[in-house]
Amino acid sequence: MVRERYGSAMADKPTATDADGRKPGRALRADARRNRARxxxxxxxxxxxxxxxVPVHEIARRAGVxxxxVSRHFPTKEELFAAILLDRMEHLSGQADALAEGHDAGTAFFTFFATLxxxxxxxxxxxxxxxxAGYDVETAAAEAGHDVPGRLRTMLARAQESGAVxxxxxxxxxKALMAGCLSREVDDAHGDALIRLVTVVCEGLRARPS
Amino acid sequence: MVRERYGSAMADKPTATDADGRKPGRALRADARRNRARxxxxxxxxxxxxxxxVPVHEIARRAGVxxxxVSRHFPTKEELFAAILLDRMEHLSGQADALAEGHDAGTAFFTFFATLxxxxxxxxxxxxxxxxAGYDVETAAAEAGHDVPGRLRTMLARAQESGAVxxxxxxxxxKALMAGCLSREVDDAHGDALIRLVTVVCEGLRARPS
DNA sequence: CGACAAACGGGATGGCCGTCCCGTATATTC
DNA sequence: GAATATACGGGACGGCCATCCCGTTTGTCG
Known part of the structure; x- marks a missing residue:
């Protein structure tokens, strides 16, 4: 059987000391900011x-730190997970705003759906x-101003108003259709299969000229 | 953050000694068979x-052994996983055969779909x-005579021939629709939400009187 | 019923990984 | 350019868990 770990133990009560969710005090030093991003x-x-x-040690090694x-920026592995997701959410909501601005409602919706x-x-x-683990990513993202679901919802409504959906x-x-596209059945995340599925779903969502 | 383990490390090269996949020699002793099933x-x-x-120790404790x-019957945790799935596959293919025999093609298909x-x-x-981990459950099950996908495929074909689908x-x-029903969006695996989703999908699959 | 092998129990072992700590290096500030 | 706090590196620690081992129990067969 192929080499594969399933996961790894994690402290039950991480002594959360610093989540880098620092509002007060000084800004992060330049190198610290660089390292954190890296x-x-x-x-x-x-x-x-x-x-x-993958062990945190390995992450650190490959990041060259x-x-x-790593553990100063992200005291627990869980916080590292959360930070990654929040970071992605930030990208995504940025893309959403750009799409909403530069395209018609239908295109914006379908493109954003595919992106998601x-x-x-x-x-x-x-x-x-x-x-x-009971961590609500969407809410956390929304609180940080990166409300991806909200944006998708808005785009859907507009696309429907415009007659595209x-x-x-x-x-x-x-959401359910999105989840369907993400099933394990679609093996390679980069392959054509995923693109085909998305295409099919989008076609299904599109309003028929009737 | 809620107490939650993500998984646990597992030996890279399990010294596979006995997978209980014993064809030769003696049959399992009565108590051994009981314990294995339990x-x-x-x-x-x-x-x-x-x-x-959940640690294997815990499994053993709760099973009262x-x-x-445990590790004699299932030398590695991975083999325990596989055995569970194979066991379920056996149940399922039995159900499939019973359904195919006792119902019309449409009912059989829809019921089996919901069961899956x-x-x-x-x-x-x-x-x-x-x-x-690179373990192909479906193939393993098929080799053991519990070819669930094959049965589903057959049932689908019959249901289509009969005009039900x-x-x-x-x-x-x-398969994709099934995966869609299994998305994380459907929180409780026992709840009404899942049943509703299945109902909707089945209705969608059903052939319209046109 | 007695003898033997199969199976059991659960403690011991070894390895892995997340987290913490502290001496060292370096960005920042005056 | 010096002083100082900030950040870094990576070794060490502690805990957890899958697996193995071996003395003991129990089913099986003659």
Whole structure:
């Protein structure tokens, strides 16, 4: 059987000392900011391609920093997970705003839907692990101003008003369809299969000229 | 953050000594057979409700056996996972055969579809973990004579021939829809939400009188 | 019923990983 | 350019868990 870890133990009561959610005091030192971003990026890639069980030491090694640096920025592995997701949410809500501005309602919605599916294909496990731990990513993101679901909901409504999307579709329908595209059945997250699925779903959502 | 383990480390190269896949020699002693079945059942329940990271010791404790007994029957945790899934597959293919015999093609298909979704809701993580480890459950099950996908495929074909299911549906479509029903969005695996989703999907699959 | 092998129990072992700590290096500030 | 707090590196610690081992129990067969 292929080499694979399932996960790894985690402290029950992490002694949360500093979540880098620092509002007060000084700003982060320049190198600290760089390192933090680098860890976040490397960790996102590694977790996406190799699973959540990759040791934090390994993340640090590949990011070219010491383990202490990682755990100072993200006191627990769980907080690292959350930070990655929040970071992605920030990107996504930025993209959403750009799309909403530069395209007609239909195009914006369909494009954003596809973006979300591809993003989801990358970080599937992450979101599940945090959800399983009772961490509500969407709410946390919304509080940080990166309300991706809200934006999707708005885009859906506009697309429907403009006649690009069937009027009988609801937001939960869209979420379920998205989840369907993300099923394990679609093996490779980058492959054609995913693109085909998204295409099919979008076609299904599109309002028929009738 | 709520107490939650993500998983647990596992040996890279399990010294596979005995997989209980014993064809030759003596049959299992009566008590051994009992214990094996009991562990399998208890483990399936626990993994389904509490996640895959529950320690093997805990499984043994709750099954009322020693850890040695568990690891003799299932040398590694991974083999325990696989055994559970194979066991479920056996149940399922039995149900499939019974359904195919006792009902019309349409009812058989829809009922089995619902059964699969509910089963999937239980053992979601299990299948994912094994798939991630490169273990092909479906093939293994097929080799053991419990070819669930094959049966579903057959039932779909018959249901389509009989006019109960839309003719333009393909088997992969069905798998994707099934996966959609199993999305994390449907929180409680026993709740009404899942039943509603299944109902909707089945209605969608049903051939319209036109 | 007695003898033997199969199976059991659960403690011991080894390894892995998250987290903490502290001496060192470096960005920032005056 | 010096002083100082901030951040870094990576080794060490502690805990957890899968697996193994071996003395003991129990089913099986003659």
């Amino acid at each position: 860890v976040l990026q490397v960790a996102a890639e590694i977790f996406a391609t190799e699973g959540l069980s 010491g383990t202490g640096t 599916v591809h993003e989801g294909a990358q970080h599937r496990g992450l979101a599940e692990a945090l959800a399983g 069937r009027a009988d579709i609801t937001y939960p329908d869209v | 562990v399998l059942q208890v483990a399936a329940e626990i993994f389904a409700t509490e996640g895959l990271s 020693g850890t040695g007994t 979704v509910h089963e999937g809701a239980q053992h979601r993580g299990l299948a994912e973990a094994l798939a991630g 839309r003719a333009d549906i393909t088997y992969p479509d069905v």
